[in-house]
Each structure stands twice: as C-alpha cells, then as structure tokens.
Amino acid sequence: MLITEGADVNFLGPDFNDRTALCFASGTNNLGLVQYLLASGSNPNIHGEFSRPLFTAVQSNNVDIVHALLAAGAVVNANGDALLSYTRSLELFRIFLERGAxxxxxxxxxxxxxxxxxxxxxxxxxxxxxxxxxxxxxxxxxxxxxxxxxxxxxxxxxxxxxxxxxxxxxxxxxxxxxxxxxxxxxxxxxxxxxxxxxxxxxxxxxxxxxxxxxxxxxx
Incomplete structure (x- = not known):
C-alpha cells in the first residue's frame, strides 16, 4: 500500500471531502482495514468540516469499529457532534454517556x-x-x-x-x-x-x- 511507501496516513484534503482514509474506512464493515490504519498511525480525532471517524462509524452502526476507534483514543464529545442521536446500540449509548457525551x-x-x-x-x-x-x-x-x-x-x-x-x-x-x-x-x-x-x-x-x-x- 501507499502507506508503506511513506504516504501520509492522516492526509486531509478537499479532494477527499475533508475526510481521512480512516474516516472513509470507518463507514465500511472492514474492521481489518480500520485496525490496519490505526496501527499505521491514523489519528481517530483528525477530522474535516463534514465528519470524523467515530461519527461515521456510529452512522453505519458498526459496533466493532466504534470499539476499535475508542480503544485508539477517539474522543466522544469532540466537535459538538450529535453522537447520541445517531446511536442505535444501547451498549454504545451507555459507553458514550460514560465517556462524557x-x-x-x-x-x-x-x-x-x-x-x-x-x-x-x-x-x-x-x-x-x-x-x-x-x-x-x-x-x-x-x-x-x-x-x-x-x-x-x-x-x-x-x-x-x-x-x-x-x-x-x-x-x-x-x-x-x-x-x-x-x-x-x-x-x-x-x-x-x-x-x-x-x-x-x-x-x-x-x-x-x-x-x-x-x-x-x-x-
């Protein structure tokens, strides 16, 4: 992959709608890709104007990816995102409240x-x-x-x-x-x-x- 060639894993630019690779991956069901990006240095709290990885994972209702992002240090209450209103998992709802939502x-x-x-x-x-x-x-x-x-x-x-x-x-x-x-x-x-x-x-x-x-x- 480009990462092994030195590509910036946290690149954020207009051509990607102000999203990082991790933000895109968080909206899929590819837990392995999310874990790879995190292991390669992706910052779960870097975001553009439109979204951030944790919010994207919640919108997709992917509990495993949400857990992976939280374990990597994703901040629940960052940027005023309305995480609770999009959460369709009672387990995650409690976790977000416990983490300060x-x-x-x-x-x-x-x-x-x-x-x-x-x-x-x-x-x-x-x-x-x-x-x-x-x-x-x-x-x-x-x-x-x-x-x-x-x-x-x-x-x-x-x-x-x-x-x-x-x-x-x-x-x-x-x-x-x-x-x-x-x-x-x-x-x-x-x-x-x-x-x-x-x-x-x-x-x-x-x-x-x-x-x-x-x-x-x-x-």
Missing part, C-alpha cells in the same frame, strides 16, 4: 436526545432510563416550548411518561401528567368494558348451547 446536548430547534427518544423511538424506555441516569433534564423545553414529557404524551407513551414523572418538579406539569394518565386510564377502562361481552350476550350463548345439546340428544 452530553445528555442535554441541544440539536436543531433546541431538542435533546430525550426529546427525540420520546418522539419516535419504539424502544425508547431503555434509552430514556440511561439518559436520566446520566443527568438528562426531563423538563428542558425546546424552542417550541415542548418538553420530553410533552412529546411522550403526544405520542401516547404512558410507560415513558411514568418514567419521567418523578424527574419533573414543575407543579403545573405534574398536574398535566396526572390528568393525562387519569384520562388515559378512564379511556382504557371504557374500551375494555365495550369489548367485553354483555350479560345478554353471555345468556344468549348459554341458551343456544343448551338448545343445541337438547336437539343432539333427541336426534
């Missing part, structure tokens, strides 16, 4: 990871628990004035609402949560009652069964 990092429109998890993550409860464990603010409002609790209620996620409630101090929001949970419980009970067979239906089935049994005996 900001649980209250503001993305576009002032939302945090907790906002987005409450909005569109089907498995959000486990991620929300981790964020709260590491200091996520359940009352932080985005630029539209919505908190993570507002998102969870709007998306009808009672388990997450119940999880967030103890972390809410605002009495107005506390009352809003209590009212929402009560209304949802009433609605669920009403639906269960409507779905259950009535006494008349049960009697009708019983009588029909008795008549059928008598007819079979008489035939």
């Amino acid at each position: 900001d649980p209250n990092y503001e993305y576009i429109l002032g939302g945090t990871s907790l906002h987005y998890i409450c909005y569109d993550d089907a498995d959000g409860k486990a991620y929300a628990e981790l964020l709260l464990q590491f200091g996520a603010n359940a009352e932080k409002a985005d630029r539209n004035g919505d908190t993570p609790v507002d998102f969870a209620m709007r998306e009808n996620k009672p388990e997450i609402v119940k999880l967030l409630e103890p972390f809410v101090q605002d009495p107005v929001m506390k009352m809003k949560i209590a009212t929402w949970l009560e209304e949802r419980a009433i609605s669920s009970n009403s639906a269960a009652v409507c779905a259950a067979p009535s006494l008349f239906d049960r009697l009708h089935v019983s009588i029909s069964s008795m008549i059928s049994s008598i007819r079979r005996r008489g035939s």
Whole structure:
C-alpha cells in the first residue's frame, strides 16, 4: 500500500471531502482495514468540516469499529457532534454517556436526545432510563416550548411518561401528567368494558348451547 511507501496516513484534503482514509474506512464493515490504519498511525480525532471517524462509524452502526476507534483514543464529545442521536446500540449509548457525551446536548430547534427518544423511538424506555441516569433534564423545553414529557404524551407513551414523572418538579406539569394518565386510564377502562361481552350476550350463548345439546340428544 501507499502507506508503506511513506504516504501520509492522516492526509486531509478537499479532494477527499475533508475526510481521512480512516474516516472513509470507518463507514465500511472492514474492521481489518480500520485496525490496519490505526496501527499505521491514523489519528481517530483528525477530522474535516463534514465528519470524523467515530461519527461515521456510529452512522453505519458498526459496533466493532466504534470499539476499535475508542480503544485508539477517539474522543466522544469532540466537535459538538450529535453522537447520541445517531446511536442505535444501547451498549454504545451507555459507553458514550460514560465517556462524557452530553445528555442535554441541544440539536436543531433546541431538542435533546430525550426529546427525540420520546418522539419516535419504539424502544425508547431503555434509552430514556440511561439518559436520566446520566443527568438528562426531563423538563428542558425546546424552542417550541415542548418538553420530553410533552412529546411522550403526544405520542401516547404512558410507560415513558411514568418514567419521567418523578424527574419533573414543575407543579403545573405534574398536574398535566396526572390528568393525562387519569384520562388515559378512564379511556382504557371504557374500551375494555365495550369489548367485553354483555350479560345478554353471555345468556344468549348459554341458551343456544343448551338448545343445541337438547336437539343432539333427541336426534
């Protein structure tokens, strides 16, 4: 390879969209290439305007490459990258938080990871628990004035609402949560009652069964 001929393994130029060879390799499934580049002196924290190796690996959801980059000294919170919002591995999510990822990092429109998890993550409860464990603010409002609790209620996620409630101090929001949970419980009970067979239906089935049994005996 060119590296053995003295090529700069950390070359960063406009012809490569401000990416190093390691950054390109981190977006593939070629763990061996990433390990080779790191062993050859690639710096996991050199990056251009658009991306850096760790962020690229997270976007590709390549857990093994992320581990290799972290072992080589990749910095989690460098350059303000929104790593948590792209992480689809609970294992990596915890590792990033343990290594200093900001649980209250503001993305576009002032939302945090907790906002987005409450909005569109089907498995959000486990991620929300981790964020709260590491200091996520359940009352932080985005630029539209919505908190993570507002998102969870709007998306009808009672388990997450119940999880967030103890972390809410605002009495107005506390009352809003209590009212929402009560209304949802009433609605669920009403639906269960409507779905259950009535006494008349049960009697009708019983009588029909008795008549059928008598007819079979008489035939």
